[in-house]
Amino acid sequence: MARIGYARVSTLDQDLDGQLDRLRAEGCAIIRAEKVSGASRDGRSELATVIEFLRPGDELLVTRLDRLGRDTRDVLNLIHECEQRGAFVTVLDPHVSTRGEMGHVVLTVLGMVAQMxxxxxxxxxxxxxxxxxxxxxxxxxxxxxxxxxxxxLRAEGLGPAAIAKAVGCSRMQVYRILYASTLEA
Structure with missing residues (x-):
């Protein structure tokens, strides 16, 4: 059984350190983090990696529920996916877990609050x-x-992943910019 942490902030200028410290203090051996909006699951590759990695008995920890997402349906679907893999979800603030039935009710309400x-x-x-x-x-x-x-950079022959690494953004942003540039041409 592994404790896996997930941390997220919405913008590049926000800091992940507080979340990372808290997840380490809770005993997370593996922590995945990203700087991307929580409005939807699109473009959240680290979250997708965490979900794929979960095994029966594992526990996914987040500092607050809105770190998983700001859309109730997305959050509930994510929790459902974790449970389908036999894993649990634990939110540290307030401390709620899907290990008990009441945890599901509380997480549903918290998800609705995050969306509001x-x-x-x-x-x-x-x-x-x-x-x-x-x-x-x-x-x-x-x-x-x-x-x-x-x-x-694309004209020089670099691929989207190399461009994203060079300029410090996601591949999805590179794809959007390259697509928009073809429309403008």
């Missing part, structure tokens, strides 16, 4: 953007990646 919180965040963000636009102060988001550099 995401909706509230998006609503506040939308309102803030509208206020900024009305005041003439909104300029949109700033580009986080140099798209021309990515296209140039």
């Amino acid at each position: 919180e995401r909706r509230f965040i998006k609503e506040r963000q939308r309102e803030g953007i509208e206020r900024a636009k009305a005041a003439g102060a909104y300029r949109g988001g700033w580009p986080r990646l140099n798209r021309q550099h990515i296209v140039a």
Whole structure:
């Protein structure tokens, strides 16, 4: 039986150290971490690796339920997949596990709360953007990646994985940029 930790933050400038320290303190021998949105499971390769790795009796630990995801259905499907593999899911804050029946109820409610919180965040963000636009102060988001550099690296013959490693992003981001560049051409 292994204790496997999973840590996630949404953006590249956020820090994983607190989650990693907590998971190590809980005795996780294996910890997978990634910096990607929890809005859906798309592009979350480390989470997919963890799920594939789970064996009967293993325990998947996360510091908070929203680290698994912000969509109730995704979280419940993920928990179901873990259980199909004979593994348990444990959330450290608040401490809830799928080892008991009550844990399922609590995790369902926490999943709904995480989804509501995401909706509230998006609503506040939308309102803030509208206020900024009305005041003439909104300029949109700033580009986080140099798209021309990515296209140039591809033209030099580098593959998506090598490009992603070179510029510090996911392969999915590279694919999106390369696809968008073909549409613009």
